[in-house]
Amino acid sequence: MSKTALPGLSLCNNATLRRAARKLGRFYDDVLSPSGLKGTQYGLLYQIHVGSEPAMGTIAEEMVMDLSALGHTLKPLIRDGYVETFTDKDDRRVKRVRLTPQGQTKLEETTQLWSTAQQRFEALVGKEQAATLRVALDEIAALDFELGFEMPTAAARSD
Amino acid sequence: MSKTALPGLSLCNNATLRRAARKLGRFYDDVLSPSGLKGTQYGLLYQIHVGSEPAMGTIAEEMVMDLSALGHTLKPLIRDGYVETFTDKDDRRVKRVRLTPQGQTKLEETTQLWSTAQQRFEALVGKEQAATLRVALDEIAALDFELGFEMPTAAARSD
DNA sequence: CCCAGATAGTGGTATATGCCACTAATTGGA
DNA sequence: TCCAATTAGTGGCATATACCACTATCTGGG
Numbered sequence A, B: 001m002s003k004t005a006l007p008g009l010s011l012c013n014n015a016t017l018r019r020a021a022r023k024l025g026r027f028y029d030d031v032l033s034p035s036g037l038k039g040t041q042y043g044l045l046y047q048i049h050v051g052s053e054p055a056m057g058t059i060a061e062e063m064v065m066d067l068s069a070l071g072h073t074l075k076p077l078i079r080d081g082y083v084e085t086f087t088d089k090d091d092r093r094v095k096r097v098r099l100t101p102q103g104q105t106k107l108e109e110t111t112q113l114w115s116t117a118q119q120r121f122e123a124l125v126g127k128e129q130a131a132t133l134r135v136a137l138d139e140i141a142a143l144d145f146e147l148g149f150e151m152p153t154a155a156a157r158s159d
Numbered sequence C: 001c002c003c004a005g006a007t008a009g010t011g012g013t014a015t016a017t018g019c020c021a022c023t024a025a026t027t028g029g030a
Numbered sequence D: 001t002c003c004a005a006t007t008a009g010t011g012g013c014a015t016a017t018a019c020c021a022c023t024a025t026c027t028g029g030g
Helices: A013-035 A039-050 A056-062 A067-079 A101-125 A127-142 B013-035 B039-050 B056-062 B067-079 B101-125 B127-142
Strands: A083-087 A095-099 B083-087 B095-099
Touching: A013 A039, A013 A101, A013 B013, A013 B039, A013 B101, A013 B127, A039 A056, A039 A067, A039 A095, A039 A101, A039 B013, A056 A067, A056 A095, A067 A083, A095 A101, A101 A127, A101 B013, A127 B013, A127 B101, A127 B127, B013 B039, B013 B101, B039 B056, B039 B067, B039 B095, B039 B101, B056 B067, B056 B095, B067 B083, B095 B101, B101 B127
Parallel strands: none
Antiparallel strands: A083 A095, B083 B095
């Protein structure tokens, strides 16, 4: 009788997910702010760090992100000297990415803050719940939405 | 042994959430594309629709979104004639929002597509799982991250 | 060896979002 | 009544992301 009387957005999986992402994103950004990095940037640095000088396409795939979007997102990090790119030796189309020494340092420094955010969040929702949620979210990120009537790699088209 | 050997981003609640949001967002956007609306815009139109000519601040709160971000997001919808704003009669600071007739029509039309997306998604993850997930995400959106040492509304300062 | 087709990135354009600095209104006293 | 504090939005600026049209390479036939 006081608040949510109407369906609101809570029925739309997409809207609900985005809303939570906005909220959590603000929280992480807030906690990370002393480092000067946004949550997204921290995640990107980390992903680069755990890879072996990954190619941009590889990173984009791992992060379930559009390649061009990755390129754009990378720019401020390159500009600020945390990341550098270089052309692959065997395939000049491929551009690989690595952290600079400052990028390494910044990543380590920011990881402290990240831990704080992570812990504070998990203290609120519970470690179990957080883990469960991450699994569910990873499942979504891995879903295959293709309908199928897109021609299964040529073939078919029988009679 | 084949793929994910390193921690990746799956440990960061924020990164995991964003990654899933990117994936799901693309799917919804894709399914809604015949309408010309993005998932976010559809959600916004819907939120306006279920409200009673809501004030911008009210919408921002319900969507857990920054007020200025809402203003920006609203612009294309106003430009395209789906939404209009007007000043509140009792408080001229307040700007209220409503759908135009075309906005109404567009919303209804797009709801068909939205249902498709919603159903296809839930067919993949299961209705139960989807509902559970939405509850968890709503919880996150409703969390109170405030630490407390922010001075409880002035006062204190005793010494 | 050469070209058609596939691959990997880049740049431009548009929306999504947030923060900050301001402006316009309101409100609550003194 | 008049001003300080509060409240609601706006605009500017920066990052996050996507899609599309291109460019630069590579690859696999002929």
